[in-house]
Amino acid sequence: MRYWLRYYEKSRLAARARQLTLGDGLNQKTSLGPLCNREHFNSVKEATSRALAEGATLITGGNIATVKECEGGYFYQPTVLDNAGMSQTASQEEIFGPVLSVLPYDSFDEALSLLNETEYGLSSSFFSDSHSLIQRFLDESKHGMLHVNNGTVPDVNMPFGGIKKSGLGAFSVGASASAFYTNEQSAYLAW
Structure with a gap:
């Protein structure tokens, strides 16, 4: 069906x-x-x-x-x-x-496959009252911002960013925003 x-x-x-x-x-x-x-x-x-x-x-x-x-x-x-x-x-x-x-789509599995097959991964949204399907969506969706029972308009208090070919790298809102302006390094010192 x-x-x-x-x-x-x-x-x-x-x-x-x-x-x-x-x-x-x-x-x-x-x-x-x-x-x-x-x-x-x-x-x-x-x-x-x-x-x-x-x-x-x-x-x-x-x-x-x-x-x-x-x-x-x-x-x-x-x-x-x-x-x-x-x-x-x-x-x-x-x-x-x-x-x-x-x-x-024919099933949740096919819908999730269609969702994840794109080269892009900025945001995805899923509407359901099934807790098991919601959890699968959260676990398996390959997108930077996940929305459940809500459109894909981001909240200003949450990090904004994508994965794959979406976004600009580090998330640009929230605590992770500083990563955009910094280069992380590790230093090992031996005496």
Whole structure:
């Protein structure tokens, strides 16, 4: 039995994406600001196009967005891609834009395998009420930041960093932040 998002769930996910308010990031009514620059904007656009060409299907979004009073901003519609497993880009790359990829799986083991197969390991999130599955997720997820029953937005009091090809090395928030600015050495003295 494949754990596909049913049509009803996909349409709810698409509706939620369309409800996001694009605008000035300093405006409290904004839920999604612009991408940071033209290069970033173009990379999100190109990655989404590549994912669709590789076989992912568009549920919603996938286009440039124009926002009143923010003309010239690098806005991209909140995008949901289905059948992401058909696309190397959608299932294996970090697009770093408002793009969500939906992947089906048959079991927890397959879901964990899909999660860990990427070259990246910044953050992962797992929603469950099964203590044994939660513990397996915590033990087996190959990511720097693990979230249970919570999205992947980090807490400012916790270390921020990834493993594999994600992050910049030492975690950059919390007590481990000093490691970014230091080189550890060992010294042995004999008299």
